[in-house]
Amino acid sequence: MTTEPPPDHQTVLIRVTGPDHAGVTAGLMSVLADAGAQVQDIEQIVIRGQLTLGVAVAVPEGRDLLRDVLLFGWDQGMEVDFDVVSSTPTPKVRGHVVTILGSELNPSEIGAATAAIADAGANIDRIIRLSRYPVMSYELLVRDGDDEKLRSNLLQTAAANPGIDVAIQREGLGRRAKRLVVLDVDSTLIQDEVIELLAAEAGCLPEVQRITRDAMEGGIDFESSLRMRVRLLGGLDEGAIDRAWSNLRFTPGARTFVRTLRRLGYIVAIVSGGFTVFTDRIADELGVHHAHANVLEILDGSITGELTGPIVDRERKATLLREIAAGSQVPLSQTVAVGDGANDLDMLSTAGLGIAFNAKPVVEEAADTALTVPYLDAILFVLGIRREDIEEADELDGID
Numbered sequence: 001m002t003t004e005p006p007p008d009h010q011t012v013l014i015r016v017t018g019p020d021h022a023g024v025t026a027g028l029m030s031v032l033a034d035a036g037a038q039v040q041d042i043e044q045i046v047i048r049g050q051l052t053l054g055v056a057v058a059v060p061e062g063r064d065l066l067r068d069v070l071l072f073g074w075d076q077g078m079e080v081d082f083d084v085v086s087s088t089p090t091p092k093v094r095g096h097v098v099t100i101l102g103s104e105l106n107p108s109e110i111g112a113a114t115a116a117i118a119d120a121g122a123n124i125d126r127i128i129r130l131s132r133y134p135v136m137s138y139e140l141l142v143r144d145g146d147d148e149k150l151r152s153n154l155l156q157t158a159a160a161n162p163g164i165d166v167a168i169q170r171e172g173l174g175r176r177a178k179r180l181v182v183l184d185v186d187s188t189l190i191q192d193e194v195i196e197l198l199a200a201e202a203g204c205l206p207e208v209q210r211i212t213r214d215a216m217e218g219g220i221d222f223e224s225s226l227r228m229r230v231r232l233l234g235g236l237d238e239g240a241i242d243r244a245w246s247n248l249r250f251t252p253g254a255r256t257f258v259r260t261l262r263r264l265g266y267i268v269a270i271v272s273g274g275f276t277v278f279t280d281r282i283a284d285e286l287g288v289h290h291a292h293a294n295v296l297e298i299l300d301g302s303i304t305g306e307l308t309g310p311i312v313d314r315e316r317k318a319t320l321l322r323e324i325a326a327g328s329q330v331p332l333s334q335t336v337a338v339g340d341g342a343n344d345l346d347m348l349s350t351a352g353l354g355i356a357f358n359a360k361p362v363v364e365e366a367a368d369t370a371l372t373v374p375y376l377d378a379i380l381f382v383l384g385i386r387r388e389d390i391e392e393a394d395e396l397d398g399i400d
Helices: 024-034 065-076 107-119 147-160 173-177 185-189 194-202 205-216 222-231 239-246 254-263 276-286 314-327 342-350 361-366 376-382 387-396
Strands: 009-019 038-047 050-060 079-084 096-102 122-131 136-144 164-170 180-183 267-275 290-299 302-308 335-339 353-357 369-371
Touching: 009 024, 009 065, 024 038, 024 050, 024 065, 065 079, 096 107, 096 147, 096 376, 107 122, 107 136, 107 147, 107 164, 122 376, 136 376, 147 164, 164 173, 164 369, 164 376, 180 185, 180 314, 185 194, 185 267, 185 276, 194 205, 194 222, 194 239, 194 267, 205 222, 222 302, 239 276, 254 267, 254 276, 254 376, 254 387, 267 276, 267 314, 276 290, 314 335, 314 342, 335 342, 342 353, 342 361, 353 361, 353 376, 369 376, 376 387
Parallel strands: 180 267, 180 335, 267 290, 335 353, 353 369
Antiparallel strands: 009 050, 009 079, 038 050, 096 136, 096 164, 122 136, 290 302
């Protein structure tokens, strides 16, 4: 609750700018205290060593605040200006958080996104830089405007500017209360399709790739396609699993992504249409809490070409997300799902936030947010986590 200024006070907005150094804010507060002023609001930011400090104060009419603050600014080597403003605080309006990501984010790209916001009748309250590496990213707090037009404008902007990704979420506690992240594996957590790594060992890669492509684009039932591909692996020796594992490539940023989530207390799970012989190893290597995938039947040292147990398909992935959330006592609204293929659609729609990561068009259209940058840890920026905080934590843990 904000205290209303007494009737004989006027509200003044003071802006102090200049080279940042120790004692500026403390010195200004001392001047204001001597003047009998009441602080109503305050914000400060430093960019490249330059301070911008804004303070709204209620001051008794007739007190020569202007002279005292100008003298303070002169002594500190700072520029100072004033405006008499309304005593009524700016009303809190629930808005959106817009995250802009890109390899460089030049003025035309940022301008396109901000123009889309303005065209929806929305206003930007605050801009915060989240990262310079591996991508540039900024978080914009946006108020007012037409919700549907804002979302539509930003999606169109991202589609028209291949160099940027734009994510939009409702502002509020829900965005900062995520506690469970469930990830697809093939072409998401890793760069490969594990069945294709095995198919390369079996000499049937082109045929498996064709079936995989049809399945991921939704052109063929996933379970049928999976069984068709697994049958092509029949007779492959068990040692091929180790050889395929040696060729497996994690998506850039995967280790940073999982490590940072674990530091923050998130539960991390992987659900895969691939095979447990890979996901179990991935879970051990990255420290993933839950791992679910299909079970390859192996007899007498050879892959039989059959599967045992339930198939992890599109429906099963969503069911597993619900089960993991329930077992961890996490509401679905506090879950995040990340995937790229048609068999991830139910999981993405079930989660509180569904993120399409370098996904097929049908998945991008259905997800809450789509990212096309090749770095998995860029998802951390969508969650509002700053790169500098990640790097500081890594440094403290001795991680290069």
